[in-house]
Amino acid sequence: MPKIKAEKKTRVHETIAKQGILFNKDFGQHILKNPMVIKSMVEKAAVRSTDTVLEIGPGTGNMTVALLESAKKVIACEIDTRLVAELQKRVQGTPLKPKLEILVGDVLKADLPFFNLCVANIPYQISSPLVFKLLLHRPFYRCAILMFQKEFAQRLVAKKNDKMYSRLSVNTQLLARVDMILNVGKNNFRPPPKVDSAVVRLEPRNPPPPISYIEWDGLTRIAFTRKNKTLGSAFRQTSVLTTLEKNYRTHCSLHNKDIPEDFNIKNKIEEILESSNADKWRAASMDKDDFMSLLLAFNKNDIYFA
Known part of the structure; x- marks a missing residue:
């Protein structure tokens, strides 16, 4: 602007x-x-x-x-x-x-x-x-x-x-x-x-959407870094993967969840995107319902953005 x-x-x-x-x-x-x-x-x-x-x-x-x-x-x-x-x-x-x-x-x-x-x-x-x-x-x-x-x-x-x-x-x-x-x-x-x-x-909107706004904001921040690139591309950035792996390990530690020895954050992110049919999505073409479903998919797999 x-x-x-x-x-x-x-x-x-x-x-x-x-x-x-x-x-x-x-x-x-x-x-x-x-x-x-x-x-x-x-x-x-x-x-x-x-x-x-x-x-x-x-x-x-x-x-x-x-x-x-x-x-x-x-x-x-x-x-x-x-x-x-x-x-x-x-x-x-x-x-x-x-x-x-x-x-x-x-x-x-x-x-x-x-x-x-x-x-x-x-x-x-x-x-x-x-x-x-x-x-x-x-x-x-x-x-x-x-x-x-x-x-x-x-x-x-x-x-x-x-x-x-x-x-x-x-x-x-x-x-x-x-x-x-x-x-x-x-x-x-x-x-x-x-x-x-x-x-x-x-x-x-009253009541507000049943999600964490901080989580939502973290997801959209990554997606709109390059809004015309695919989400697959956006989530392959090293800085993004590093942050999400840190958040994942913290979440598992706090909830006494075991982390597989062969855990790979890049593979996990790709699996979530592909299972959601979202790897080829672009932020510029996604509405709030698309982002909502994607956020829920990440959270269900213990991937958090805050």
Whole structure:
């Protein structure tokens, strides 16, 4: 995914300068200014009067105010203390103030509070870790309406055999139903970013799939190293075989299982792939059900990825 190059902190967008707020691009601060986009995101979230909404990166509060008008409570997580002050100033002396709670700090390092919904314009550089922090969060919430860089959003929703299909796609779709709901041009922000954006709806699967996500992630990491190569090729890499043999021996030791004297990890992996008819499969053409069946086949044969 192409990254938005950070511009020098001394370069300030003229419109922002007039407002007296210098946005820090190191924090991915591109503020959504179009009220129609904000309205659409809030409507797509179907905010109820009983909801607690988590907003990440509220900026100057354009989205926050719209959420406060519909929700019981909004918890806004903001890393920039200058924007925290702007947000506090915006609701000061209004009926909205008691409904707003502000968490100051890095959302990736924070323990998230309880919430029913998440609605946010995500700073581009934290998109991937934040998606999985939200998808692995418990207790479950109803859905998340999130704006990302458009290419990242396309990867989230991509299906097998699509050129955008990746480990991000299948890992996300394992844990959630994902839909693209809105395209947003760069001119809807100030300062405008280099690329267009898109809004995605994530609905966590509840209950979650009955597998270890750490195991799943280990399998897909190997498979997508070269997504257009066969799994037989991917699993013949020396580093992969070394790790899997170590995991196998550890598992057998912990469960008092004997290891045959002539044990060969390469042969064992090939047997599992061939018996599953998966040796010629390619990650680019596998959906989550394919990966699920393969993971179960490995685990049944005491091969683990974590």
